[in-house]
Amino acid sequence: MTGAPTPTPAQPHCPITEKIVTRGVIAILRAPTAAHFPAIAETLLNAGIHALEITLTTRGALRCIRDLTAAYGPDALIGAGTVLTGSQAQECADAGAAFVVSPVVAPDVVRTARAAGMAAYPGALTPTEIHAAYRTGAPAVKLFPASAVSPRYLSDLNGPLPGIPLIPTGGISLTDIPEWITAGASAVGLGTPLIGAAAAEGVDGGLADRGRRALAGVCEARTVR
Template structure:
């Protein structure tokens, strides 16, 4: 097991930061950090994402990773910037070498048993079940878990505060939560209270 996995399990929730500007992404992280979150996935769809990862990784209280990583070259850029985990919503074996060389954690995406097996065979430390909600949600994770009891699953896509406990009960080690936490409309409007209220609700349910 990768040494970062216990910390990810403890966090339970990984905010998936996907915004149209780096400034909004940085604002989202700052507000969510104030609300008590410490682990963040910065997707490569955010403009100048590696530079943002570098800035965030300078904070020793944060564990920062990169999401939607398209290829090994992009992975290397993110790892050089300080990313501690690399996430792709598909199986890409070319990501394994740079991630392992950096000592980082690799999360590869899968939906079916065949894809889960391929992800693990490729060298994934975590299997990202994506998009989780559209293929059965917690019930789908439970079915995968019955076949792969030792695999670390992280469902993402349609996860919200209300269904996090269901995913954990189904066998997920932790979850990725995107738009339900990182609502760009609220960030653009400067509505810090609403963003932090959503984070506090999610954290409160998980801790309970």
């Protein structure tokens, strides 16, 4: 059979995802405790990064989400990461999270998130997983772990799976960002390459600069593209 592939049907408009895609960066905060997260949040928000993912593997994550949401309101998108069950998604919604991110395809997480008005980004790697993730009703899919593949892989996916917004996450360096965006990434998720040791040791003098470099990488690629 010849001809162009049938475009993947778009999900209903998601304002949260639209805001994330506009700047193109999700900062991922993971540590034994959330003690340093408020200071990191303030630094990154001042640098221009407004989407922050607080992982549930961090002690005090839900309280941190609640506090940051209350402190910054619409100026920030505070979400939760490593969300694996519907009950966890509901706890995140109760804490005020704007979005939830999973390392796997968990349909109950997406259903709960949608019912609560949150965006949900399930994690997937293979074409079959990505297609299944999008069919849950998620507005975008987390390509994870991005370090296992390459920007060329993402570009190749756009051929048979057009119209699925992908957010590569895991092992992306600041210098890699333009290549991923050029390949078609809607946004990137950045952990250690952006946060450095700040999540465990406190804000360092280079955090704000790394945040600005990440945003500049997105802008650079979109201008060229």
